[in-house]
Amino acid sequence: QFDDISGSCFPEELVIEQNDGGIAALAASRATYGAYNASFVNGWITNLFNSKTANRIRIGEVLESISCSGSGINENNEKYILFGDPALYLALPTEAVTFQSLQSDTLKTLSGISVKGSVDKDNENFNGSGIIKLFDSDRQVTRYWTADNGTIQSMSYVLPGKLLFNGIITFNTDAFSSRFFIPKDLNYAGLSGKITVSGWNKNTGVEVAGYYAPVYYSGSETVIDTTGPEIRIGFSELVFKSGDVVNPESEFNISISDPLGVNIAGQMGHDISLVFDNDETMAYIATEYFTYDNNSDSSGSVVFPMPDLSPGEHSITVTAWDNANNSSEKTGIFTLLSSSKFAIERIVNFPNPFSSSTDITFQLTHPATIKCTIYTVRGLKVRTLETGEIYLPGFNAIYWNGEDDFGDKVAKGIYIYKIEAMASESDDKDSFIGKMVKSG
Numbered sequence: 001q002f003d004d005i006s007g008s009c010f011p012e013e014l015v016i017e018q019n020d021g022g023i024a025a026l027a028a029s030r031a032t033y034g035a036y037n038a039s040f041v042n043g044w045i046t047n048l049f050n051s052k053t054a055n056r057i058r059i060g061e062v063l064e065s066i067s068c069s070g071s072g073i074n075e076n077n078e079k080y081i082l083f084g085d086p087a088l089y090l091a092l093p094t095e096a097v098t099f100q101s102l103q104s105d106t107l108k109t110l111s112g113i114s115v116k117g118s119v120d121k122d123n124e125n126f127n128g129s130g131i132i133k134l135f136d137s138d139r140q141v142t143r144y145w146t147a148d149n150g151t152i153q154s155m156s157y158v159l160p161g162k163l164l165f166n167g168i169i170t171f172n173t174d175a176f177s178s179r180f181f182i183p184k185d186l187n188y189a190g191l192s193g194k195i196t197v198s199g200w201n202k203n204t205g206v207e208v209a210g211y212y213a214p215v216y217y218s219g220s221e222t223v224i225d226t227t228g229p230e231i232r233i234g235f236s237e238l239v240f241k242s243g244d245v246v247n248p249e250s251e252f253n254i255s256i257s258d259p260l261g262v263n264i265a266g267q268m269g270h271d272i273s274l275v276f277d278n279d280e281t282m283a284y285i286a287t288e289y290f291t292y293d294n295n296s297d298s299s300g301s302v303v304f305p306m307p308d309l310s311p312g313e314h315s316i317t318v319t320a321w322d323n324a325n326n327s328s329e330k331t332g333i334f335t336l337l338s339s340s341k342f343a344i345e346r347i348v349n350f351p352n353p354f355s356s357s358t359d360i361t362f363q364l365t366h367p368a369t370i371k372c373t374i375y376t377v378r379g380l381k382v383r384t385l386e387t388g389e390i391y392l393p394g395f396n397a398i399y400w401n402g403e404d405d406f407g408d409k410v411a412k413g414i415y416i417y418k419i420e421a422m423a424s425e426s427d428d429k430d431s432f433i434g435k436m437v438k439s440g
Contacts, residue, residue, distance in 0.1 A: 002029055002081060011083045023058060028044050036076035040066060056094060060086020069081045096120045097176075097197045097210025107295045110260060110324060112297065115195060119174045119208050126208060129294075130169045130199030132178045136161030136265065137217060138191040143346055161193045162266050165298070167292035171199050171208075179297040182322035185265035186217050191219065192353025222266040228328030229258035229320050234398070235334075236303060240394060245335045245345050248306055249395055256290065257299035258322035270325060272302060275317045276309065311338045337365045342428035344368070344421040354402070355440035360385075361397045362418060366428075368421040372398050375416045390424045404437065413439050 001191040002009045013051055037319070043066040047057060063082050067074075101116040107113055119126040165180040176197070192214030198207040211287035232255040234240040256262050256272070263270050264287050276282040292300035317331045337343065342365055349360045360372060372385040383402045400421075404410055415438065420431045 001085075002027075015083045021190065022084075023056065024082065026080055026082050026089060027062070028079045029081055030079045032076050032079055037321060040080070040136075040266055048090070054371055056089060056092075058087050059084070060088075063207060076329075081154060082143060091207070093198065093207040093209035095126065095206065095208040097199065097208050099195070099210065099212040102212070102215075105214065105217050106216040107182050108218070109184050109186060110223045112179060112181050113209045114177065115181045115212070116175070116177045116231075117169065117197060117210065117212075118176070119199070121208075125173045126171055126199070126201065126206060127173065128171045128199050128201035128206070130171055130176060130197055130206075130208075132165070132167050132169050132176075133163060133196045134165035134180055134215075135193045135196070136164055136187055137193045139187060140191065154171060158191070161187070161191075163288075164193075164265055165261070165292065166264065166290065166296040166411055167296065169192075169197070169199075170295060171201075178295070180292075181261035181297060181323045182217065183261070183263050184220070184325050185263060185267040185270055187325075188217065223260065223325045225260055225322070226326060227258075227322075228326040229256050229262055229322045231256055231318050231320055231328055231330035233316060233318060233330055233332035235394065240332075240334075242332045243334070244395060245337055245363045246306075247337050248309075250306055252302070252304040252306070252316070252391065253320055254286075254302040254304065255299065256318075256320045258326075259298055261298055261323045262292075262300060263321040263323050263325065264288075270321045270327075272321075273319045274304060274318075276307060278317065306336075308338050311336050341424065342366050342368075342421075342423045342430060344419065344430045344432055347419060347434055347436065349400075349417070349431045349436045353437035353439035355438070357401045358436060359397045359399050359401065360417065360434075361395065362393055362419060362421075362432075364391055364393050367392055367424045369400065369424060370396070371420045372400075373418045373420075374400065377414050377416060377420070379406075383417065387419045410438060412440065 002012060009026040014021045015023050044062055047062045047065050060082065067077055097117050098120055099115065102113065102115065138161050139159045140156065141159055142154055144152055144154045147153050157255060164183055166410060167178060167180065169176045169178050192215035193209055194215055196211045197209065215311050232429040234253045234255065235246055236253045266287050271285045271287045274284045286302045286304050287300045289304050290300055311334050311335065314329055315330060315333050319327060319329045321327045345363045346363045347359045351358060367390050370391055373381060375381055376384045383400065384405065385398050402409055415436050416433065417436060418431060418433050422429050
């Protein structure tokens with residue numbers, strides 16, 4: 001009831017919500033009826049997809065076309081109001097992807113499956129990136145509930161299959177290819193699964209999509225494998241080793257690899273899990289965050305946001321499974337800093353003493369530029385090391401070849417170095433003074 005001046009209706013709130021909500025909403029202002037609504041919705045689908053590809057049509061034109069075509073009945077349709085810009089185009093793929101036939105429509109667990117396909121585009125070649133997904137069989141389920149009169153009611157319906165593979169692919173001159181392994185964790189419900197592909201070109205804005213169905217699962221390949229996947233714990237844009245300092249804005253980037261692929265079927269007990277500080281109340285299921293690397297069937301990564309942790313030392317334990325249901329576990333230690341604190345930490349030069357050259361290593365909590373000045377013990381400036389580049393949070397190093405500003409080797413003895421960090425995203429600064437020894 002958008003015309004009720006005493007308040008705003010839900011579709012209005014949805015559309016006007018800042019940085020959230022929806023791009024548009026189609027809603028009825030008064031009561032409508034199921035059969036007529038079904039015809040009305042079918043009219044939308046027909047106008048948007050009148051062939052195997054999506055129509056480029058404005059949402060206002062769709063509503064106008066339905067109103068003039070007699071979909072449903074006028075009395076019912078007149079109650080529908082479009083909240084939003086009627087000139088808006090929906091972001092739908094405009095080109096179709098066609099799959100080449102698989103070697104078999106029935107896939108065996110632990111078998112490696114190759115998939116190829118191409119874009120149906122006549123006027124020019126399509127090049128870009130994409131995502132390919134393999135889904136388990138659809139599931140027939142029945143749900144029961146107790147009605148107001150005390151009788152047991154039931155409803156049966158089909159749920160889509162769980163995601164078995166989620167990988168990045170490359171389109172090269174219309175064509176793409178991919179390979180994946182079938183996990184043991186299937187539901188064997190007797191219904192069919194499917195493969196979907198979507199692709200895009202950032203420069204041209206062209207988007208493509210397609211699917212292959214049905215896909216059936218039956219039987220198993222004989223594979224002897226008792227080793228779980230390899231796990232490497234890291235952080236996005238950060239060279240990390242256990243014990244390093246990180247800031248709260250950092251994201252975990254956990255690499256997982258296995259020759260038989262990583263299990264993302266989501267069966268109970270076989271999820272990718274993250275546990276912080278050995279506290280089960282701080283356990284997270286991260287399976288849905290896993291994506292295979294570009295054109296890979298064996299390795300990928302989990303990008304996971306930092307949970308709400310207090311500053312200080314913490315541990316993370318990662319558990320993952322391969323498609324043969326072998327598991328591995330890896331634990332890493334990290335020190336979390338306060339988000340408001342800019343600092344340069346753990347400054348060490350190695351080797352020390354050094355004979356010809358040394359690396360001055362340090363860790364940053366935020367991106368920064370670095371200036372390192374080297375002095376004699378009497379305060380005479382020997383060398384300034386400064387490139388102007390922005391160093392990322394985490395472990396970094398500056399190399400000194402043991403020469404002064406004139407290119408001459410410095411003499412044996414003790415040298416003082418001052419390393420200054422200037423935050424690139426604020427006016428914060430930090431510095432450290434250390435001592436090194438040249439022995440030869």
